[in-house]
Amino acid sequence: MQKRLQIGILGLGVVGCGVVQILSQERQKIKEKTGVELVITKALVRPGEDKSALATAHNFQLVYDINDITADSDIDVVVEVMGKIHPANEFVTEALQKGKHVVTANKDLLAEKGTALVQTAIENHVSLYYEASVAGGIPILRVLANSFVADEITEVLGIINGTTNYMLTQMVEEGMSYEDALVKAQELGFAESDPKNDVDGIDAAYKTVILTRFAYGLDISLDDFVVKGIRGIELSDIELAQSLGYEVKLIGLTKKVGSGVFAEVAPALVPKHHPLASIRNEFNGVFVRSTGIGQSMYYGPGAGSLPTATSVVTDLAVIAENQSDNKPAPQFASYTAKKVFADPNEVFYRYFIALELPCEKVLWQEVQKLAEQFDLSYEVVADQEIAGKRRIVFLTKAINEVQKHQFVTSVNKMDASHVSQIMKVMEE
Numbered sequence: 001m002q003k004r005l006q007i008g009i010l011g012l013g014v015v016g017c018g019v020v021q022i023l024s025q026e027r028q029k030i031k032e033k034t035g036v037e038l039v040i041t042k043a044l045v046r047p048g049e050d051k052s053a054l055a056t057a058h059n060f061q062l063v064y065d066i067n068d069i070t071a072d073s074d075i076d077v078v079v080e081v082m083g084k085i086h087p088a089n090e091f092v093t094e095a096l097q098k099g100k101h102v103v104t105a106n107k108d109l110l111a112e113k114g115t116a117l118v119q120t121a122i123e124n125h126v127s128l129y130y131e132a133s134v135a136g137g138i139p140i141l142r143v144l145a146n147s148f149v150a151d152e153i154t155e156v157l158g159i160i161n162g163t164t165n166y167m168l169t170q171m172v173e174e175g176m177s178y179e180d181a182l183v184k185a186q187e188l189g190f191a192e193s194d195p196k197n198d199v200d201g202i203d204a205a206y207k208t209v210i211l212t213r214f215a216y217g218l219d220i221s222l223d224d225f226v227v228k229g230i231r232g233i234e235l236s237d238i239e240l241a242q243s244l245g246y247e248v249k250l251i252g253l254t255k256k257v258g259s260g261v262f263a264e265v266a267p268a269l270v271p272k273h274h275p276l277a278s279i280r281n282e283f284n285g286v287f288v289r290s291t292g293i294g295q296s297m298y299y300g301p302g303a304g305s306l307p308t309a310t311s312v313v314t315d316l317a318v319i320a321e322n323q324s325d326n327k328p329a330p331q332f333a334s335y336t337a338k339k340v341f342a343d344p345n346e347v348f349y350r351y352f353i354a355l356e357l358p359c360e361k362v363l364w365q366e367v368q369k370l371a372e373q374f375d376l377s378y379e380v381v382a383d384q385e386i387a388g389k390r391r392i393v394f395l396t397k398a399i400n401e402v403q404k405h406q407f408v409t410s411v412n413k414m415d416a417s418h419v420s421q422i423m424k425v426m427e428e
């Protein structure tokens with residue numbers, strides 16, 4: 001049994017430095033539990049990046065060429081915490097091919113290249129773990145993979161992007177506009193200077209892809225489902241939703257419908273007494289519905305140096321444990337299923353729909369006729385005249401994806417009328 005695992009770390013940024021710290025703090029405990037000592041021997045940094053004090057304090061070598069890690073036969077595990085897809089994909093692939101286990105926090109990489117990377121890991125008899133890639137410090141992937149083995153997951157709803165949840169909370173609690181909430185999130189370091197991935201829902205979509213893999217064994221891609229963020233969301237819609245008893249949250253949802261799966265990332269109305277409605281600011285929450293347990297929720301910090309690094313180091317400790325048991329390298333999500341998408345005729349939700357149309361009564365009558373044509377029942381919850389335009393908001397009864405699409409497309413084809421906001425209403 002190998003008593004020492006040598007680690008090469010790629011990137012010493014927010015998470016990388018956290019990994020160095022957590023590993024140093026928890027090394028002895030992990031050794032007592034697994035019988036294996038985890039030791040960082042090398043870290044890849046950019047030329048000119050001064051991390052020498054950290055390297056000296058923790059007794060590892062700084063390197064500037066990936067080959068110094070992937071070609072080093074003494075390194076057993078590579079920790080990738082550089083981010084982005086390239087060159088992380090090439091570096092991780094190379095490490096797996098060289099027979100090294102890999103731990104990464106990179107959701108972009110796992111969502112886009114996960115299928116191929118898992119295959120490379122299997123072929124090379126090594127493990128690929130990525131607990132930190134979804135909801136940072138919440139150990140949700142391991143829970144889905146292990147604790148639900150005797151259960152059938154029917155729905156996963158996640159508030160899995162801390163930046164947008166922070167912005168939505170600020171809009172509600174401080175009455176801020178979308179633009180002001182974004183500036184505040186950027187000032188506090190929750191949002192990047194280019195916030196696209198967060199506010200357009202792409203980051204949540206990457207995580208929804210990974211959650212779908214763990215919940216249903218299905219590999220989907222971003223092209224397979226609707227991804228809509230919170231960009232430009234109106235404070236007035238959030239306030240109206242509040243007055244109706246809902247919080248507006250950016251939800252990554254993946255749900256079993258019939259024999260298929262329905263996934264989506266979009267802002268949605270969450271009833272105020274639903275557990276997800278209580279997730280405030282930059283925190284994350286993942287709500288799971290299953291046939292055995294029923295309802296359960298996992299809550300915690302979705303990001304941050306130490307929470308995320310703790311998840312990374314836990315993956316390392318699992319590799320150490322496997323090593324000490326002399327197990328053949330297990331894969332993180334070993335359950336796979338055929339990719340079948342839900343029939344859109346069978347996916348039913350209620351909706352919050354805001355329409356903007358000219359003030360003439362006849363136009364609203366035309367919309368009402370369309371609603372009748374597509375068998376859409378509704379209740380008007382707001383009807384206002386703003387700057388010479390009429391804005392009508394209504395809540396529908398449950399309609400399927402096809403009815404929704406036909407109604408929205410038909411309204412948008414009408415002269416000078418359009419659907420300015422549409423959000424699903426989550427079940428209680």
Ligand SMILES: NC(=O)c1ccc[n+]([C@@H]2O[C@H](COP(=O)([O-])OP(=O)(O)OC[C@H]3O[C@@H](n4cnc5c(N)ncnc54)[C@H](OP(=O)(O)O)[C@@H]3O)[C@@H](O)[C@H]2O)c1
Pocket residue numbers: 010011012013014015016044045046080081082083084087105106107108132133136302303304305308
């Ligand atoms: N921060 C969080 O709370 C959090 C939470 C969950 C998951 N994650 C994931 O963890 C990963 C790391 O995030 P982070 O926040 O630590 O990012 P970060 O602070 O930007 O750190 C990444 C580090 O890697 C370096 N790097 C990038 N490409 C490199 C290369 N080719 N060679 C050498 N160094 C390279 C970067 O240098 P430059 O700055 O010069 O590019 C930077 O120092 C990402 O995949 C992220 O999505 C982060």
